[in-house]
Amino acid sequence: GAGVSQSPSNKVTEKGKDVELRCDPISGHTALYWYRQSLGQGLEFLIYFQGNSAPDKSGLPSDRFSAERTGGSVSTLTIQRTQQEDSAVYLCASSYELADHTGELFFGEGSRLTVL
């Protein structure tokens, strides 16, 4: 597609349920990022995928969070046994990584998760 697409746009769930958030990056972009933005806060890095390399999971806040990227394209962020503190907007971004690339990330509109 023309831009980064995320779904669902909004998700309300009950505490303890699992949720899946989807990101479809810009075609041809090899790098994909997940960020979390809590209410009124900046962006917190969660995980990064680059091509076929092992993902950088250093930002995942707990083992309840996981992500995969199938076929080097679509990514799914899964949160198990959701807690109220997981409520946030989850932003996905992609970029076309080159050795001399200046690092612009293209963002989707995010998925707003509300855990009741």
Place this chain on the structure above:
Amino acid sequence: AQTVTQSQPEMSVQEAETVTLSCTYDTSESDYYLFWYKQPPSRQMILVIRQEAYKQQNATENRFSVNFQKAAKSFSLKISDSQLGDAAMYFCAYRSARNAGNMLTFGGGTRLMVKP
């Protein structure tokens, strides 16, 4: 680890006037990129302007310009002739140039309000 600080949670400007948003960062690296992103209510982050640390000349994009002070580790954004559409959250971000895989580190954001 790099940190990015935006000391102004909120700023206000009169339409057609000029406003400057502050950003400081902490790094031990000499080669990196700095960015200003805009986040309107739609939540999608949009790149406003980019600066390569090795360039002494300040970046300019139409009404947007930066004052990059490498020694002081300061990277402020000036918006001239402010328009109602400029109202948004603005995030300063840092990215290392050491390798192509590094993610962006964001500041906490500044909410800009534009008064008609």
